[in-house]
Amino acid sequence: MKQNVYYDFTKEFFTINGCLIEEKNAKHMKVLLTRQMDESLMNRPFYWHYMKKMNREGDPMSLSFKDISIGEEEEGIYLHAGTPKLQQIYQTALEKGYITRLYESINHPTHNLAMHPWLILNMKITFRGKQSKDKILSIGLNLINGAITHNMMELLEHIKLIQKISDYTFPMTPMIKLESAYNRIIQHVETYLTTLDTDWAEQSIQQFNYEKQLLQKFFHSDDIGEEQYQKELDQLAIRYKPRVTIKIANGGLFYLSVHTSQNLLT
Amino acid sequence: MIDTRIDPAFFTQLTNQLEESDSLCSWDEFKLAWKGLNLQTTPEFDGLLSLTQLPHINFLEHQVDACEKVVHEMSGRAILADEVGLGKTLEAGLILKEYMIRGMAKKILILTPASLVNQWTQELSEKFYIQAASPRKKHADWKNWDITVTSIDMAKRENHKQEILSIDYDLIIIDEAHKLKNHQTKNYQFVQQLKKTYCLLLTATPIQNHLSDLFNLVSILKPGYLGDLSTFKKKYKNTHLGAADTQEHIHSLLSKLMIRNLRKDTGLDSSKRHVKNITLKFNKEEQEVYDELDAIKKDYPSFTWLTLTKELCSSREACYMSLQNMHKKQPSDLLKHLIDRLGELPQHTKAMKMAELIQQSDEKFIVFTEYRASQFYLQWYLQQKGISSVPFNGKFNKSKRDWMKQLFKTKAQVMIATEAGAEGINLQFCNNIINYDLPWNPMRLEQRIGRIHRFGQTKDVNVFNFAIENTMEDQIMKLLYEKIQLFQNAVGDLDAILEKIPGGNFETHVQKILQESESQGEIDIKMKNLVSYVEYNVKERKESS
Secondary structure (H helix, E strand, O other): OOOOHHHHHHHHHHHHOOOEEEEEEOOEEEEEOOHHHHHHHOOOHHHHHHHHHOOOOOOOOEEEEEEOOOOOOOOOEEEOOOOHHHHHHHHHHHHHOOEEEEEEOOOOOOOOEEEEEEEEEEEEEEEEOOOEEEEEEEEEEEOOOOOEEOOHHHHHOOOOEEOOOOOOEEEOOOOOOHHHHHHHHHHHHHHHHHOOOOHHHHHHHHHHHHHHHHHHHHHHOOOOOHHHHHHHHHHHHHHHOOEEEEEEEEEEEEEEEHHHHHHHHO | OOEEEEOOHHHHHHHHHHHOHHHOOOHHHHHHHHHHHHHHOOOOOOOOHHHHHOOOOOOOHHHHHHHHHHHHOOOOEEEEOOOOOOOHHHHHHHHHHHHHHOOOOOOEEEEOOHHHHHHHHHHHHHHHOOOOEOOOOOOOOOOOOOEEEEOHHHHOOHHHHHHHHHOEEEEEEEOOHHHHOOOOOHHHHHHHHOEEEEEEEEOOOOOOOOHHHHHHHHHHHOOOOOOOHHHHHHHHOOOOOOOHHHHHHHHHHHOOOEEOOOHHHOOOOOOOEEEEEEEEOOOHHHHHHHHHHHHHHHHOOHHHHHHHHHHHOOOHHHHHHHHHHHHHHOOOHHHHHHHHHHHOOOOOHHHHHHHHHHHOOOOOEEEEEOOHHHHHHHHHHHHHOOOOEEEEOOOOOHHHHHHHHHHHHHOOOEEEEEHHHOOOOOOOOOOEEEEOOOOOOHHHHHHHHHOOOOOOOOOOEEEEEEEEOOOHHHHHHHHHHHHOOHHHOOHHHHHHHHHOOOOOOHHHHHHHHHHHOOOHHHHHHHHHHHHHHHHHHHHHHHHHO
8 A cells, every 4th residue: 555645744744733633544634723723724814813803712623634545435635746735734834844953962972062063955946948847955064164965854864853952062163154154055056956967958948049040030021020029039038948946945054963964974 | 058046035034043043943844844845846857747636537648648748848839729528628727737836837817708717717626726816897906816717808908908918927828719810800919919938729620711810820829930921821822721731731830839639539439429300390370471571582682581581490589570670770561561470470380399309308408599589489488388498698697607507407407598608618417409490500510519519428419400391491401411411520520621611611601602592493503512512521531531
C-alpha cells in the first residue's frame, strides 16, 4: 500500500498546530481546529471579528479528511495533490515556518561547548522559458569559516534542534555578517546555476528568434500597426525568454556543535 | 545569457524577525514548511501535474493529449477545434489548471457567449477547483479578480473596455471563437488588443466560408505565422477549398497551432443515433389555408410567401404573427381574410403528433422549434394534454436558464427550446429530441443534437424529424437529410464540405435557390444539383480516408 503523503502531511500539520485529532483508522481523521487554525483556514473573518468584538470565545469548527481510497461512506475531504484545502494548508505552513533561530540540543556536555552559527536558506528556483519547472535547494553557510553545504534539510533531519540554547553551550559570534553571508549564498547559487544544463534556454531562445522573425516580416507588410507590433513582441518575450527566479521559502540562523558542523562537510 | 532575479523580500524579514524572538518558529514548523514546499514543486518541464490534482475526473485520451500538446509543444497559443461534444471545455480547463499549477498563469480572462458564462464558472469550480468571478450588472472588479468569466459584449462596453485592455493577462480563453472570423468587426479588434501571454481559441468550425477566416484566427494567436494577408490571399486565391491536397496543406500548416479531434477517431461512438423522419399530412383545413397563401405571391416578393408557408408548417400562431405585422403596416383585404382563416384552424397536425409521441414514452424529450410563437403554442398545447414542459430560449438570463434546466432535469418531461437557446446547454440526461421544424443548415441541426448526443450520454439517442408532406419542409428533409445521410456520417467532414461550396456556404445556397427560382420544378432541379455536389464530396472524402 502506497503511503498517502498528503494525508501524512495534513496530519502532521494539525498535530504541530495543536489541534485534537481523532483517527478512526490510518485513512480517516477528524480534526478539531484551534481558534487560530479556524481563523487561518476556514475563511470566516466576519465571524471571528464579531466574536472578538463581543468578547466571546467562539466555536472553532472541525474538519474531516480521508484518504482517496475511502469511498463515500465516510464524511470528509479527500486528500490528494489537488485538494483545495491543502493549498491553503501549504500556504499556512510556509507562513508559520518562515524564519527561525535554533540551537542543537546537547545533553550535559562534559565541558563548555562552542556552537557554530550557520545561515540556512531554503529556496525555490523557477526556470521559465518555453516551458517551466522548479528546483528546490537547501543551502547552509557556516558563519565562522564560510563553508557552504547543499541538502542542509536532509542532513539535519534527525538532529534535535530547540529554540533555547542548551546548558553549558555557548553561541560563537559570527565572523561573517549575516548580510554578506546571504550574498555569498546567492552568489554561490548563481554560479551553481551556470553548471546546470542549459538546453531548455537555448531551445527557448531559438523559438523566440524564430517567432520574432515571423512577426517582423508581418509588421513590414503593414498588416499591423506599430503599437500592436510592440505588444506582440512583449508577449513573445514573456512566452519564450529564458529566465530564472529565486525565491527564498524560509530560512534562519542555526547554532550547531562543532562536531555536527564538521560532519555536515564530509 | 539567462536573466536571474531574486525575490528581495526575505532578507529584510530575516533581520527584522531575528530581533523579535517571539515571531520565530520551531524546528517542527520549519521542517513542515520545507515539506510543504517539496510537495508543491514542479520538478519537470514535461508531463501534466493537473492530472494528479484532478483524480476525480476521467479525462479521455484525446483530451490529455491535447493538453500535453498545447502546453509543451505549442507554447500555450492554440486553436482547440474538436468536433461538437468531444469536450473542448474540458481540454481548456485542463490546460488552464496546468498553467496555474506551474505558476505560469494567475490572471485569466475567459470570454464566452453570455449564455455560457454560468456553465463555465460552474464547471471550473466543480471539475477543476478553480473559483472564477463573473461581473454582474454594476459590480465588476477586473483588476482584483484573478479569474474572470464574461461575454465579449460585456467586456467591450465602454465602462469596462479600457480597464480590461490595461491588464496584462497571463491566459485568455475565447469560447465559440468562430465568431471572430472577420477582422473588421469590433469584437475582433477588441480581442486583438487584449494583452495576453497565452491564448486558447475554442471552435468546432475553424473554417467557415473562407480561408481568410482561418488567417484571422491565426493572426490573434501568432501574427505572421501564415505570412501577410495579401500574399496569403494571392497564394490561395485559385485553390479549391474542397481539393484534398489543399486540405492536407492547410492542416499541415496548422498542425503546430490547432488541435482537431474527430468523433470517429476518439471511439466516442458508443452511444448511437436512431433517426426517424416523420412525414405528416396537413389536415383538410390546413391544406386549404396553405393553398390560399399562394395569393400572396401576386403582391409580395416570393420571399414573403416562403416565410409564411414555412411558418404555417410550424404553427398557426407563427404565421399569424407575421400576417398581423404585415397588416398593421399595410392593411389589405387579403391579409385580413387570411388572418381570419387562420383563426378557424384546428390544432396543428405536428403538435398532435408530437404529443402522441411523448405520451407513448416515460422518457424526457427536448423539442426544438424555430419560432417563439410556436414555442408558446406548444407549451400551451402540452399543458392541455397534461404533459409538463419548460420553455428555453436565448433571451433568458443566466439564472432563469439554470432554473429551467434544473426544472427539466427534476420535474418536467419536456423542454421546448428555440434555436437561440441551443448553443451550449448540456442535457445528457435526456435522450430524445424532436426537431419540430427543421433548420436549413444541417450544421445547426447538428448543434441541436449535440445538446444531448455528447460526452456523458449513456443511452442511445432518438432523433425525430418532423416535416409536412408537399411543402418546403418535405423537400428539405428529403434532399438534405435523407440523401446526404447526414446523421450517420462523420460530421467533421460534412461541416467542412458544407461550408466550402464555391460561391457561399450551404445555407446561403438554399436560401438563394428558394428565393430566386420561379417554379417548383426549378427549385427541385437546383436543390438536387446542390445535394449531389455535397454527396459527391462526402463520398470522395470517405474513399480517400
